[in-house]
């Protein structure tokens with residue numbers, strides 16, 4: 001009986017340790033938690049389209065189906081401030097051992113926060129160069145964003161891509 005209790009406790013401890021390793025600080029973990037809309041344990045292109053589509057609708061304040069540069073900038077600022085990218089950026093900064101604000105690719109294999117942030121710029125999304133972003137442009141650009149994050153090209157963004 002005592003042995004059973006001890007081993008049950010040991011298992012619980014191991015599970016807790018495992019959960020912690022997945023969560024705080026591990027590259028990619030917070031990104032996957034935020035973007036895995038279908039709760040499959042990895043981020044698919046569909047997940048990313050859903051999430052980016054929601055973001056588009058949220059910042060298309062007048063609902064005309066286009067985002068202007070200032071609305072996109074507001075999106076980037078808000079999403080960063082809300083912490084969705086913050087944890088990922090922190091993990092990256094730790095990895096790079098440098099201060100905030102740098103967007104370079106550096107030696108970082110997959111600087112997710114920086115990539116996602118730059119994917120909210122006009123330049124990244126404005127395929128036809130008219131200075132405003134249609135919902136279609138935004139979702140088409142999402143395919144490029146996904147391809148940039150899916151480093152091993154297996155159609156899923158999971159921890160193995162970081």
Ligand SMILES: [Ca+2]
Pocket residue numbers: 125126127128129130131132133134137
């Ligand atoms: Ca455009």
Ligand SMILES: [Ca+2]
Pocket residue numbers: 150151152153154155156157158160161
């Ligand atoms: Ca992958």
